[in-house]
Amino acid sequence: AQTVTQSQPEMSVQEAETVTLSCTYDTSESDYYLFWYKQPPSRQMILVIRQEAYKQQNATENRFSVNFQKAAKSFSLKISDSQLGDAAMYFCAYRRDTGTASKLTFGTGTRLQVTL
Amino acid sequence: EAGVAQSPRYKIIEKRQSVAFWCNPISGHATLYWYQQILGQGPKLLIQFQNNGVVDDSQLPKDRFSAERLKGVDSTLKIQPAKLEDSAVYLCASSPGGGVNIQYFGAGTRLSVL
Numbered sequence: 001a002q003t004v005t006q007s008q009p010e011m012s013v014q015e016a017e018t019v020t021l022s023c024t025y026d027t028s029e030s031d032y033y034l035f036w037y038k039q040p041p042s043r044q045m046i047l048v049i050r051q052e053a054y055k056q057q058n059a060t061e062n063r064f065s066v067n068f069q070k071a072a073k074s075f076s077l078k079i080s081d082s083q084l085g086d087a088a089m090y091f092c093a094y095r096r097d098t099g100t101a102s103k104l105t106f107g108t109g110t111r112l113q114v115t116l
Numbered sequence: 117e118a119g120v121a122q123s124p125r126y127k128i129i130e131k132r133q134s135v136a137f138w139c140n141p142i143s144g145h146a147t148l149y150w151y152q153q154i155l156g157q158g159p160k161l162l163i164q165f166q167n168n169g170v171v172d173d174s175q176l177p178k179d180r181f182s183a184e185r186l187k188g189v190d191s192t193l194k195i196q197p198a199k200l201e202d203s204a205v206y207l208c209a210s211s212p213g214g215g216v217n218i219q220y221f222g223a224g225t226r227l228s229v230l
Contacts, residue, residue, distance in 0.1 A: 004158070033216065043205055044119075045159070045221035052216070091158050101172045102147070102217055106158025 002027045004094050006107035013082045014115050020067075021077045021110045023092030030054075032096040034068065034075045035104070039089040048090070051075065079112075087114045118142065120222035122208050128228045134196035137225045141189070141210030147171075148185055149219060150193050151207040159207055165191060166213075195227075203229045 003026045013019035025034070036048040051059045051068050059066050063083075067076045079086055089111050093104040121140040129135050141148050147166050151159035162181065164172040167188040176183070180199070185191040195202055205226050209219040 037221075042223060043207075043226070044223040045207065045209075047218060047220075050216060050218070093158070097217070099171075100147075100166045100213075101164060102211070102219075103149070103161040103164060103172060104151075104159070104219060106160070108156070108158055 002029075002094050002096065002105050004092055004105055004107040006092055006110050008110045009108075010111045010113070012113040012115060013079070013086075015082055015084060017082055018078060018080045019082055019112065021079075021090050021092075021112070023075045023077070023107060025073050025075065025092070025094050027073070027094065027096065029096050032094060034066075035093040035095065036064070036066070036075075036077045037091045037093060037106075038086075039091060039109070040087075045091070049077065082114050084114050084116075087112055120208055120210050120220055122206075122222035122225055124225055125223065126226050126228075128230065129198055130230050131200055132197040134194065135198055135227060136195075137193045137206050137208075137227075139191045139193070139208030139222060141191070141208070142212075142220055144212065145210035145220075146188070146213045147211045147217070148191050149209040149211075150183055150191070151209065153205040153207055153224070155204070162193070198227075198229045200229050203227055 034051045037045045089109045092107040150162040153159040165185040183193045205224040207224040209221045211219045
């Protein structure tokens with residue numbers, strides 16, 4: 001079974017600084033998707049960024065970028081120019097589609113604090 | 117475009133009682149998911165529907181949990197009877213299918229079983 005590991009329960013960053021959240025995963029598949037979701041206190045999971053495993057280029061969305069290392073099974077999230085609104089739980093997730101089955105497997109999350 | 121709607125937002129019940137949660141997915145999304153998120157953990161899939169058919173319910177505790185998606189739109193998740201360990205946030209998500217097939221989540225229902 002696929003597993004996703006987030007080894008940093010909590011991280012803290014000062015406003016305007018850069019922070020990197022770590023994620024590793026275990027799979028024997030070569031074709032899959034990886035995601036970072038943000039969950040603020042409102043509880044709604046919001047997609048931050050996604051990466052298709054067949055793409056070598058790292059995904060970027062404005063201040064958010066990933067470092068995808070397929071051989072190492074590593075998928076870290078870098079947040080640049082951190083803002084107070086970035087404070088939330090961040091979950092790394094893996095998805096391998098088999099037919100129409102497309103469940104997300106989540107890590108345990110990293111709580112990000114942003115300080116002034 | 118309206119997002120995934122869930123109700124109620126909060127529910128408190130005593131053990132052995134029954135409870136139901138409702139989800140209305142994004143219009144046109146064929147696939148609907150129910151996840152259970154226990155405090156301190158990531159969400160775990162309970163059941164996935166494709167239109168009104170079940171695709172994956174391998175992690176649904178079928179002795180007490182049931183779910184249906186009548187007419188392939190709204191869905192209801194029921195627990196009967198509830199146990200203390202069912203205290204969690206129940207998240208509903210929907211996706212359009214095809215391609216990257218992003219899952220969009222609702223705000224969830226927080227269930228407390230006393």
